Amino acid sequence: MRRRRAMYHGDDSIDLPILGYAEIDDDHQLIWRVWQQVLGVADDGVVGALRRVVEVLAQHFMAEEALMKATGFPGADCHRAEHDRVLAVLERVIQATVAGNGPLGRYVLVREVPTWFARHVTGMDRLTVLWLRGRATATDHTLTAAA
Numbered sequence: 001m002r003r004r005r006a007m008y009h010g011d012d013s014i015d016l017p018i019l020g021y022a023e024i025d026d027d028h029q030l031i032w033r034v035w036q037q038v039l040g041v042a043d044d045g046v047v048g049a050l051r052r053v054v055e056v057l058a059q060h061f062m063a064e065e066a067l068m069k070a071t072g073f074p075g076a077d078c079h080r081a082e083h084d085r086v087l088a089v090l091e092r093v094i095q096a097t098v099a100g101n102g103p104l105g106r107y108v109l110v111r112e113v114p115t116w117f118a119r120h121v122t123g124m125d126r127l128t129v130l131w132l133r134g135r136a137t138a139t140d141h142t143l144t145a146a147a
Helices: 022-038 043-071 076-098 102-146
Strands: 004-009 012-017
Touching: 012 102, 022 043, 022 102, 043 076, 043 102, 076 102
Parallel strands: none
Antiparallel strands: 004 012
């Protein structure tokens, strides 16, 4: 049975599936924990919280993109573009928050980040993991056949 963990924000919850690829699932768990830690920050901590989320996402994206490149994932360009887009949006939100739009930063931190993340995991990351698992299985069969 696939375990699920829920991300809570406000009165809503988002189910985040375990995809079955340890490196990616572990990163998703870390991102979830960081998001939980920064969720209740005071107004003067929103920029730092957003920067921490960006830092953890960027590290995860680099690792995920390396896996896609190493295995020749055919959707890598699209997936990478999504990573670039979300990081760019978050950087603009940080700039707007620094410039005085604190409510925007808090809204993005509390509502948009978890909603986007759950959609990304259940869409793009799920497809990537299916590819990665298929490549691992194909490699295992090749090694077994050669023995």
